[in-house]
């Protein structure tokens with residue numbers, strides 16, 4: 027099967043072509059093109075205020091006026107459609123005057139409080155006033171509308187509103203949230219949440235970004251700046267793997283606001299940018315910047331002296347750490363040392379860390395945050411396809427004709443990527459199939475929602491494959507090239523009946539078959555999956571089922587199609603690419619395959635033997651065989667449940683080094699704590715979920731005495747006799763030498779022959795085993811948690827006055843947070859800081875609960891009391907809690923994947939009962 031690469035644009039060929047004359051020049055456009063866009067084609071950019079290319083024209087401002095022969099003057103070009111033979115004039119005296127009059131009209135109802143307006147200097151009304159030469163500003167009448175400051179972050183100053191509708195339209199059409207509307211109050215038209223209630227939305231801030239004046243402002247930066255005074259640094263968001271480009275706007279050592287392409291008048295983009303994204307951000311990227319300037323940041327190194335952590339200077343602490351690491355290596359061997367690095371560090375940081383650990387400390391016990399789930403995607407894709415990354419791109423996803431989203435609440439985890447799915451559906455007519463146990467935002471918007479039972483996605487995959495095979499919708503080149511593999515899959519799919527599948531999935535067979543047909547017969551279909559697959563028990567097997575489905579549908583070959591994992595932290599993909607896991611050397615080279623090559627490149631011997639993943643490091647530490655651990659930006663004590671015995675394991679380790687911008691729970695028990703900078707104070711690159719490089723640029727000098735991770739590793743390496751580096755560029759050159767093309771826009775290349783291996787020897791036995799398991803152990807419900815839990819007798823719950831509810835507790839992600847980092851951010855914590863246990867209406871009713879009541883949640887591991895809230899979209903029998911807060915994680919039991927060592931602990935059975943008010947203990 028051949029390889030496909032190029033992006034496919036939608037064909038316009040079926041549309042009629044119209045010829046227009048604009049200011050004497052002929053221009054051809056397709057049917058449906060606005061006059062505004064037709065005019066742009068001859069190189070004339072009409073002034074406009076309410077227009078934005080990313081949503082439908084609204085036609086409210088009256089600035090984009092043109093003359094059209096036969097239609098008269100003052101035609102609003104943004105809403106007028108082109109017609110064959112149309113004659114358009116843009117620059118007559120009448121039009122110039124009419125546009126001026128329109129601006130004057132807006133100035134009259136505007137307060138002109140520019141000196142105290144946050145938009146002063148970056149205001150479209152100011153710009154148009156100047157550009158169109160409006161010098162006679164008539165005195166207007168104040169609307170006398172008090173500012174609406176009821177939302178946690180966005181303030182609405184309706185004195186300044188010019189009713190352009192852009193905020194409403196971007197929220198409705200791009201975000202598909204529809205949180206804003208015009209409403210009437212005291213005879214005045216205002217903008218705000220529907221019916222004038224306080225705004226409670228995703229707080230992406232896109233409305234703020236497109237507001238042409240200063241009518242919507244951010245409470246976090248209000249009155250703090252004039253736009254032109256701020257230093258602007260283009261960098262990459264540090265939260266999720268979408269890798270959005272952001273602009274940090276700073277004054278001195280402080281970030282005052284975050285903007286993006288959307289804030290800087292990209293309103294005139296058109297077809298050339300089809301599929302390029304609208305340039306907006308999500309709440310985390312736009313408002314989660316305050317952690318950088320947090321007073322809680324560490325500013326000096328700490329060392330434990332007589333059991334207490336005290337500040338020590340850098341010049342003392344690094345030699346001490348270097349000496350202790352070398353002593354341990356000499357006494358116990360490198361295998362007694364382990365390293366754990368965050369998926370938020372740059373590629374250059376991870377590269378240097380793993381090189382230091384391998385070549386100087388002599389250990390291959392290295393891991394990163396990808397172990398919490400994404401490694402399932404990487405290892406399964408490597409195993410089957412020879413490449414552990416997305417095979418598509420954001421643009422191709424936007425232009426897909428069918429998208430199948432499985433096990434991913436992508437709106438919450440990767441909000442800007444989710445907009446691409448919405449755009450694919452709304453703008454380009456894609457069919458969107460969403461398979462998930464939860465009624466997620468994407469499920470509500472999907473053209474083909476499949477709300478399956480909890481832990482049944484593997485059965486669904488099998489059902490879809492069965493339907494595809496039985497109905498002969500299989501991608502023919504797959505059958506031609508891999509007839510044996512095809513036969514194997516046919517037999518496996520026949521072994522399970524439609525009834526069994528529908529029973530397991532809780533979805534009618536016709537719906538499964540309809541979705542299967544759509545994805546199988548797609549021209550450029552995309553399969554996307556997320557945490558609901560990779561972080562739940564059975565992740566490895568489920569990943570391979572997804573790949574089998576993609577092969578049957580030809581998604582890996584059809585131009586414009588592909589498969590795309592999504593993961594949480596911004597650089598999990600890069601951390602794996604850079605060798606931040608024990609399985610791989612840089613370039614995702616399997617450790618044993620690349621050992622000799624890297625020994626030659628680095629002129630140092632590398633440790634023998636397979637290194638240890640995080641769960642295995644913990645196991646070995648519990649046996650007293652790990653003597654030192656170096657933890658960078660990770661916080662296993664707060665991430666992993668108690669049942670994994672992390673504290674006990676760490677207590678047995680002689681030397682714990684923590685490097686982090688904050689003093690974490692793990693940092694508090696460390697022997698040395700090194701203050702690292704945040705992304706805003708460093709240079710380097712992240713690799714986003716497309717596998718594309720994103721630049722990270724320092725907007726600020728390091729705060730206090732904090733140092734970049736790169737500098738700390740470099741200085742420490744030198745202390746231990748390794749290489750010292752002066753700047754990240756030196757690392758860049760080294761990475762370039764060992765991972766060809768990584769900095770050239772070429773994505774990591776894999777082994778093209780791997781698919782032949784995967785589908786060759788052993789495939790038949792593997793498939794029989796894998797699909798036979800579907801009937802027994804379902805994903806998301808591992809052996810440990812699927813059986814009724816011992817000691818879980820409903821009657822045994824102490825003091826119960828009513829039978830407790832037994833439910834599946836799921837720890838999931840919230841849009842307002844990312845990992846634990848966001849809980850350090852004052853801004854995001856202002857928006858969302860009181861996590862509650864979410865329950866369905868039916869479950870709440872069964873326990874006679876109403877929102878804000880308290881419940882006792884109990885598992886084999888312990889019990890916790892907390893407030894609950896009703897979430898009507900939750901299925902009965904499932905309760906949900908945001909994983910960013912550690913409140914409930916210690917109730918979870920851990921099951922470690924035998925193939926990939928991913929620790930599964932995001933779901934498990936609990937019992938829940940109401941806590942009567944008089945019993946309430948404040949925790």
Ligand code: SF4
Pocket residue numbers: 180193196197201203204205206227228229230231232233234
């Ligand atoms: S912040 Fe985002 S979700 Fe909220 S109203 Fe504005 S555009 Fe809509």
Ligand code: SF4
Pocket residue numbers: 186187188189190191192193194217233236237238239241242
């Ligand atoms: S708040 Fe801003 S974007 Fe919204 S209608 Fe008013 S001026 Fe336009």
Ligand code: SF4
Pocket residue numbers: 263264265266267268269270307308309310311312440441442443844
């Ligand atoms: S979608 Fe992800 S990368 Fe983009 S702004 Fe939000 S958190 Fe940052």
Ligand code: FES
Pocket residue numbers: 073074075076077084085086087088089090102103104105
């Ligand atoms: S841009 Fe056309 S009416 Fe506003």
